[in-house]
Amino acid sequence: xxxxxxxxxxxxxxxxxxxxxxxxxxxxxxxxxxxxxxxxxxxxxxxxxxxxxxxxxxxxxxxxxxxxxxxxxxxxxxxxxxxxxxxxxxxxxxxxxxxxxxxxxxxxxxxxxxxxxxxxxxxxxxxxxxxxxxxxxxxxxxxxxxxxxxxxxxxxxxxxxxxxxxxxxxxxxxxxxxxxxxxxxxxxxxxxxxxxxxxxxxxxxxxxxxxxxxxxxxxxxxxxxxxxxxxxxxxxxxxxxxxxxxxxxxxxxxxxxxxxxxxxxxxxxxxxxxxxxxxxxxxxxxxxxxx
Numbered sequence: 689x690x691x692x693x694x695x696x697x698x699x700x701x702x703x704x705x706x707x708x709x710x711x712x713x714x715x716x717x718x719x720x721x722x723x724x725x726x727x728x729x730x731x732x733x734x735x736x737x738x739x740x741x742x743x744x745x746x747x748x749x750x751x752x753x754x755x756x757x758x759x760x761x762x763x764x765x766x767x768x769x770x771x772x773x774x775x776x777x778x779x780x781x782x783x784x785x786x787x788x789x790x791x792x793x794x795x796x797x798x799x800x801x802x803x804x805x806x807x808x809x810x811x812x813x814x815x816x817x818x819x820x821x822x823x824x825x826x827x828x829x830x831x832x833x834x835x836x837x838x839x840x841x842x843x844x845x846x847x848x849x850x851x852x853x854x855x856x857x858x859x860x861x862x863x864x865x866x867x868x869x870x871x872x873x874x875x876x877x878x879x880x881x882x883x884x885x886x887x888x889x890x891x892x893x894x895x896x897x898x899x900x901x902x903x904x905x906x907x908x909x910x911x912x913x914x915x916x917x918x919x920x921x922x923x924x925x926x927x928x929x930x931x932x933x934x935x936x937x938x939x940x941x942x943x944x945x946x947x948x949x950x951x952x953x954x955x956x957x958x959x960x961x962x963x964x965x966x967x968x969x970x971x972x973x974x975x976x977x978x979x
Contacts, residue, residue, distance in 0.1 A: 694748055696730060696741045703755045710759055719764050723754050726768045761898040774825040778851045783843040784819040785907045790965040791883055794939050794972050795822055797963065798881060799829045801935075801974075809834050811875060813929075815866050815882040815922055816840075818907060820848030820859065822881055827857040836875070838862040841906070866921050876931045883939035884918035885910050891943075915944060916951055923955040926977070936975040945970035 691702045700720050707716035724730040727750055728743065735741065743751065757767050765771040765786045770779050773787040774795055780786055802810070810833040814823035817837035827835040837859050839845050845861050852859045864871045866884075887908050892900065899908070910917060919938060926936050936957070940948050945962050952960045952975050959976035 886941040942969035
């Protein structure tokens with residue numbers, strides 16, 4: 689069966705039926721609308737006002753290959769090359785994770801917890817920055833902040849640097865590995881934040897194919913034997929690189945809240961709060977450095 693015509697309404701109906709073999713109807717329809725708007729600036733309102741709107745042969749080919757990728761479970765964010773996060777646009781590709789809603793909750797909690805500081809500059813470090821979504825959003829929203837962002841992946845840092853430019857933010861990027869630091873970082877930070885790999889290998893069965901097949905595994909998974917390895921190294925780093933009364937913010941594995949609180953206390957951080965995300969899962973940890 690082929691597309692019956694190059695009318696947008698026919699194209700939309702045909703490809704929505706194709707996608708329903710992989711996605712539910714609402715999700716399929718939403719993705720069709722995203723593709724139409726992204727590639728051709730065709731909105732739902734425009735379709736209603738111009739019911740006889742058509743695509744050219746080349747436009748139909750572009751649309752066809754985008755849907756073909758969707759049928760392979762490729763995330764739509766990677767197909768169109770961008771996503772929204774905290775009201776900002778971020779370029780994304782297979783070298784970085786797609787920002788999640790729970791990560792935007794983490795960012796908003798950090799922003800909302802800050803008191804106005806007229807004189808002192810807030811020094812912030814984002815560890816494992818990926819697309820730069822956390823670092824750039826904080827740089828944009830916290831006045832008088834100086835933000836640093838660290839990642840092991842040069843390809844991820846390329847994406848993050850482009851996003852900083854596109855969002856008109858000044859972020860200092862550091863190519864390094866928090867598990868084996870090579871740079872001599874001589875800064876004490878007011879805030880250290882991280883959304884490190886935290887999904888255990890045993891939890892892969894709970895994940896959708898569009899994540900498993902396309903998103904970078906080194907940014908997602910940790911071994912079942914040592915799932916808190918990144919947090920341990922960050923806490924060790926924070927002992928000498930976090931100012932007194934400074935804060936550490938983590939996104940965590942929903943199943944390991946108690947273990948995270950115990951780990952923070954083991955490293956001398958006794959003031960620990962755990963917050964639930966919008967799904968009611970323990971997902972955000974705040975640690976205060978106090979004497």
